[in-house]
Amino acid sequence: MVLNIIFSYNRAIQLDYLLQSTLKHFKTDSKIVVLYHTSGPHKEGYELLKKKYAEQHVNFIERKSVIFDLSYFKSLNSKKDWEFFKKKNLFNKNGDNFKGLLQKIIRNSNCEFLMFNTDDGVFYDDITIPKEVFDIIRANPENASYRLYVGENLEGQPSYLEKKNNYYQWDYYTDTVIHHWSYPFSVDGTIYNSKGLLKHLEKMVYHNPVTLEENGFQYIKQRKLFRIGLSPLTSKLVATKLNRVSVDSLNPTIHIKPDFLNEKFIAGYTLELVIPKKIDNANIVPSEIYLVKKDQRELIYSLDAHGEKVQSLLGIEGAKEQLE
Structure with missing residues (x-):
């Protein structure tokens, strides 16, 4: 089963559109969790969504303010990490439990696979993930992922991709120029092995979805993790x-x-x-x-x-x- 964690902040109507497209097009067995943050009148929008999707078993979990997030302690391995923690969490009056909460959701999900999405995304075509793709990720839990927002229809797809029966495969570290096929970590529509990714999330510093992707990309690239890129033949998101x-x-x-x-x-x-x-x-x-x-x-x-x-x-x- 794929755990689909959707990040959302003050965009209930756009989240609603993404949820509709997910329920319509994502054909592989999945569990949806919305990890959200909201303020002011936007709270009412999310309360409406909770009622609307109660029967579809969409789980809404709200980020909460904390004095500091204990989950950072596993990730404070350098002066730069400490400076990030102090600025973004410890001395931040708006600091919350995003990092610890996200890792707890993954740890307790019992889902073998995981993907993130953001509330401005839309699935526009049916998605059935090939068994062979899951087998590759299962055999390479820290070294393979499946990206749904790329395919041969996109401009700039490199020539070095290898076309299989019903998916593409490539090495994320072939190019030094940054583009979708040389960017080994994303918070949009990319499927990972849950335990393989969680092991490294615990060692990263991040405080929201943006810094999760930015810092996650740097961490993963430096360590040459998730080298094996996989995608459908045409993009779905x-x-x-x-x-x-x-x-x-x-x-x-x-x-x-x-x-x-x-x-x-x-x-x-x-x-x-x-x-x-x-x-x-x-x-x-x-x-x-x-x-x-x-x-x-x-x-x-x-x-x-x-x-x-x-x-x-x-x-x-x-x-x-x-x-x-």
Whole structure:
């Protein structure tokens, strides 16, 4: 079974859209846990989601403020680690238990495999993970993973990938230039062996999903872990760049305000995104965005010049460029 941990912060309506796409398209046996953080009126949005998905057995776990997170002690192995801990947790008035809580969820899940997702993602095609892929990850618990947001449809796929019957395989350390196929750790749609990854999460310092990916990537790359990359023949997941909620991220977006979307969600609206028919990038700006309530369908965004500029910045290097 795959443990699907979804990270979410103040984006209930977008999380709802991701959950709908997950329940529709993810055909492999899985358990969904939403690890969320929220504030102000956004709390009401998450309470609505808990009721909506109670029968689908989606588990919602909220991050909590703590004086300090005891789970850091296994990861404080250098001066740099200590400085991170003091800044982000010990002396941070907004410090919480994200690291310890995440590791506890994985440890107690009894799921052999694990993937993370973020609440701006959308599964747009059916996913059935081949048994052979699970066998490879099982045999290489610290050295193999299966990435759902890449495939031969994306621009920039390297020529050195080896095509198998129904998946691709490659070495993440073939290239020194950073792109999706040389980036060995991601918090979006990548399946790992739970125990194999947990062993290293315990040794990393991180305090939220952004620093989990940034610090996790550096840790894993330095140790040449998770060398074996695997993916479906075509990608199954995209990130939709509607907005940005983390101050730790500089990714460009089209700035549809989370507060506005939350108000609409509480008022009974749901989200509808028009995903481009041709997917050649793992990060996209939807062609159109609607809010839907019963027979009402309100267009709130149609791709414009700003959206096209944002899309042009969402390259295979990971969309790290700041949009001015």
